[in-house]
Every structure is written in structure tokens, then in C-alpha cells.
Amino acid sequence: MQSTVKERFLKYVQIDTQADPTSHTIPSSSKQINLSKVLSEELTIMGIEHELTATGYVYASIPGNSDKPNVPTVFFCSHVDTAPDCSGTDVRPIVHPNYQGGSITLPDDPEQVITLEKFPELKDKLGHDIITASGHTLLGADDKSGVASIMDAAYQIVNNPEIKHGDVKLFFTVDEEIGKGVVNAELDKIGADFGYTLDSGNIGCFEYENFSANGFEIKITGVSAHPGYAKGKMESAIKIAGEIVAALPKDSLCPEATSGMEGFVHPHSITGQLESASIKFIIRDFVTANLAKHQAMLEEITTQVLKSYPNSKYELIVTEQYRNMRDVVDNHMHIVDTAIQAMENVGVAPSLGSIRGGTDGSLLSHNGLPCPNLFSGQHGIHSKLEWTTVQEMQAAVSTVVEICRLIEEKA
Ligand SMILES: [Zn+2]
Known part of the structure; x- marks a missing residue:
């Protein structure tokens, strides 16, 4: 044939x-x-x-x-x-x-x-x-x-x-x-x-x-104030988001440092004003149960950063993508x-x-x-x-x- x-x-x-x-x-x-x-x-x-x-x-x-x-x-x-x-x-x-x-x-x-x-x-x-x-x-x-x-x-x-x-x-x-x-x-x-x-x-x-895949968003609500009279009041959501991103692992668990069977967390978008900011991630791992571990790590980083911002809040949004x-x-x-x-x-x-x-x-x-x-x-x-x-x-x-x-x- x-x-x-x-x-x-x-x-x-x-x-x-x-x-x-x-x-x-x-x-x-x-x-x-x-x-x-x-x-x-x-x-x-x-x-x-x-x-x-x-x-x-x-x-x-x-x-x-x-x-x-x-x-x-x-x-x-x-x-x-x-x-x-x-x-x-x-x-x-x-x-x-x-x-x-x-x-x-x-x-x-x-x-x-x-x-x-x-x-x-x-x-x-x-x-x-x-x-x-x-x-x-x-x-x-x-x-x-x-x-x-x-x-x-x-x-x-x-x-x-x-x-x-x-x-x-x-x-x-x-x-x-x-x-x-x-x-x-x-x-x-x-x-x-x-x-x-x-x-x-x-x-x-x-x-x-x-990969098993989730979307993950950290929403931050800071405290706004007039910049001229902000001492002791203002908590900048932009700065909180920046500190969270700076605390992410750089030699592991990120796309640029992983291959083969290693998973990662990857911030792919960040938006923000003084009072509110959002960091969006994709989370990937071949072991589905590890997605929750990676998310817990991100929450731990967030709570650590927020210790210096006592009047600010965060919210986590998880979206299941594929398995x-x-x-x-x-x-x-x-x-x-x-x-x-x-x-x-x-x-x-x-x-x-x-x-x-x-x-x-x-x-x-x-x-x-x-x-x-x-x-x-x-x-x-x-x-x-x-x-x-x-x-x-x-x-x-x-x-x-x-x-x-x-x-x-x-x-
Ligand atoms: Zn194809």
C-alpha cells in the first residue's frame, strides 16, 4: 500500500x-x-x-x-x-x-x-x-x-x-x-x-x-494615606508585593532553575496601586499533592512579609488548571x-x-x-x-x- x-x-x-x-x-x-x-x-x-x-x-x-x-x-x-x-x-x-x-x-x-x-x-x-x-x-x-x-x-x-x-x-x-x-x-x-x-x-x-497545574493569586490589601501625612499609617501594597516576589526561591522551584521532573512556582503577572496589589502565579509539579505544598510555601512567605505590615491583609485564590x-x-x-x-x-x-x-x-x-x-x-x-x-x-x-x-x- x-x-x-x-x-x-x-x-x-x-x-x-x-x-x-x-x-x-x-x-x-x-x-x-x-x-x-x-x-x-x-x-x-x-x-x-x-x-x-x-x-x-x-x-x-x-x-x-x-x-x-x-x-x-x-x-x-x-x-x-x-x-x-x-x-x-x-x-x-x-x-x-x-x-x-x-x-x-x-x-x-x-x-x-x-x-x-x-x-x-x-x-x-x-x-x-x-x-x-x-x-x-x-x-x-x-x-x-x-x-x-x-x-x-x-x-x-x-x-x-x-x-x-x-x-x-x-x-x-x-x-x-x-x-x-x-x-x-x-x-x-x-x-x-x-x-x-x-x-x-x-x-x-x-x-x-x-505536569499537574494550578493557577494561584495572592491579593494584597494595604493601607492608603496622604503621602505628606502618612507616617505610621501608610502600608504600601506595592512594597508588600515586591517583598513577596523578592523572597521567592531563586536557585530552585522556579522555571529558570528546574528541568526534568522538578516542579516550580512562577509569578507571571504583577499589578498594583498603593492600596491593593495582585501577584499571579502558575504552579507546576508532576506530583499532584506537591501543588498544595508549593501553595503553603507561598502563603508562609506572605504571612512572614505581612508581619511588618500589621494593618494589611491578604487573600489567596487557587484555580485548578489540569492534572x-x-x-x-x-x-x-x-x-x-x-x-x-x-x-x-x-x-x-x-x-x-x-x-x-x-x-x-x-x-x-x-x-x-x-x-x-x-x-x-x-x-x-x-x-x-x-x-x-x-x-x-x-x-x-x-x-x-x-x-x-x-x-x-x-x-
Ligand atoms: Zn501540538
């Missing part, structure tokens, strides 16, 4: 689907639906039943061809939108066939150079057909590599009836890049037992844990085992990692659909240096097809 992943990918990336974080519409930019429509047309050509919703979601369903009665239903998910950080208008994809090493200079802006220094994994791509943008835009491999891989896998499955599989569902989302990918997802329309997002990096990357999918996936480790075995069966070396952020999969997992994240061949995402390779996407296709086959075999 001929691979269609490259042609699909080149077509999808030329459709501008940039999400808009300032918008209040669903989807945030209506142009995202242009790609959803193309997917709908291609699914129709493949004879795959599906629904394109008014908000741009595509739910598709490939009926199983197995004689076994109880094969679990799996789904695969990716997002059609691209990041707001970098232009996605007039993307001109360039295929660099049979990569032979060295740097790749992007023709429309010679200052944009993909180098081994920036991307050490390039050394493993000799012979690959690398796809880049032309220098003015991102490429959109995040996540059109995932979309193209899932679409080609569907094409392979429906055209190779000798591959036995249970029901396979596809789910394409919008607005993932602004944290709203699955907020309107209808789980009964997905209609699966578990699934995988294809929204990850280098070949073999597989992630089933991500580590591992809390859920740990109870369904067969999902992880199947993915690892599938990769090994198709000659891909699995590389387990953790996401220092959230995914569509973390929300789906906590809503009852366990959903780890599988590689699709993304590199340099959200930038003009973004690239992927045809061979990595083909490996993602093979992995998806093999996952479907293994689930049937094990049932």
Missing part, C-alpha cells in the same frame, strides 16, 4: 489554521475549520463515516473487521490548529530529499538556519526527506504531522482488510494551542475505551505523564505496554519522557478516556525553524496501525 502521509502533510500545512488567544469565538479563528473540511472530504473519499461539527471538531469511526466479540475500541487524536507564537499564513513547505548532513538554510530568510547545534537529533536523520518551512512562517508539524499520520493510518487500515482490528475512532480537535482543545469534546461521540494523541517530538517519543495524566494511566498500563510493543514491532526505539506542560490527553484522561501522547516527528515547534521528516511520519503511521492490530490480537 502506497504511503500518502507526505502528500497529505504538504497539503495540510498550506492551510492557515492559526489559533487566536484573544478571541472568544469557538473555534477561536474560523479558518481552522478550513482544514477540518478538507479532512471531512478525504474521509468521505475513503468511505469513513464521520461528523464535522460546527465548532470544527471531526469525529470519525472505522468499524472493526475482527471476529472476536470484545476487542476494545481505540481512538487517535490530533489538533488542526497551529500556535499563535509564529505566523502560519502562506506556509511554503520545502522537501529536502535524502538529507546528507549539515545545516539547512531557509531560502526566504537566510538568517533562519537549522543546525546540528540547535537540533542534535539531526545526526540520526541521514537519508530522511526533511520538510521545513521557507523562513517566514512556522511549518505546522505541530500538529499536522499528527493529523497526516492518523489520516494515512486510516487509509492503510481501510485498504488492507487482512489487518484485523477492532473499532477505531479518530478525533481531530481545534484550539489545542490555546489550551481549549478538548473543552467541548463529547466523549460519547469519541466512543472509545482509551486512545493516544499524536502530538509529540522525535521518533520514538512517548509520554504518559505531564497529570499518569494519575489515570497508571491504572491502565496495558495502554502504555501496547504502544511500546507496537513501536518495537515496527522497528522504532521507544523513548519514554514526560511533558513539562499539559496536553489534550491529560484532560481526556481525567474525563475518563486514558490518552498518552505518541511521537509524530515534531522538531523546533512554534518557530520558523520547525521541521519534520517523511520517514518519521511514516513510522508514526506504522505504529498506529500496529497498535490497532495488537489490540485485536490481545483481545
